[in-house]
Amino acid sequence: DIVSLPNGKIIQKIDDSSVKSNFITRLNSKEITLPLYVRNRKDGDKIEVKGMLGSKKISHIFIDEKIKGTLRNEWPIVLDSNNKIIWIPGLKKSKFDSQKTGIYDIILRYY
Numbered sequence: 001d002i003v004s005l006p007n008g009k010i011i012q013k014i015d016d017s018s019v020k021s022n023f024i025t026r027l028n029s030k031e032i033t034l035p036l037y038v039r040n041r042k043d044g045d046k047i048e049v050k051g052m053l054g055s056k057k058i059s060h061i062f063i064d065e066k067i068k069g070t071l072r073n074e075w076p077i078v079l080d081s082n083n084k085i086i087w088i089p090g091l092k093k094s095k096f097d098s099q100k101t102g103i104y105d106i107i108l109r110y111y
Contacts, residue, residue: 003038007074011038011089014107018100023111025078025087025097026104032080032096041077047085050093058088065091078108 001013045058078087089110098104
């Protein structure tokens with residue numbers, strides 16, 4: 001499965017990867033609600049960042065990561081069917097990301 005994005009990038013479901021970066025996320029389908037979908041940010045969007053208690057506004061993540069204002073509205077946001085933000089490709093993983101040694105059945109790559 002490949003999703004071509006308006007920003008020219010791609011999100012692809014892959015079978016395996018040894019990469020450990022914000023360009024890969026590993027998900028357990030039992031912890032999220034399928035299908036997943038991709039959209040741009042909306043005002044008030046929040047993500048429960050991996051390794052952090054509580055949630056953080058997407059707008060603050062873009063500021064912290066020094067993403068230009070022109071790119072912020074094009075940046076892909078991956079959500080599950082319950083509108084939980086699962087991943088901000090290339091920037092932040094959510095609490096739903098599994099370690100390589102953890103339990104997961106979905107691997108997504110952004111490039």
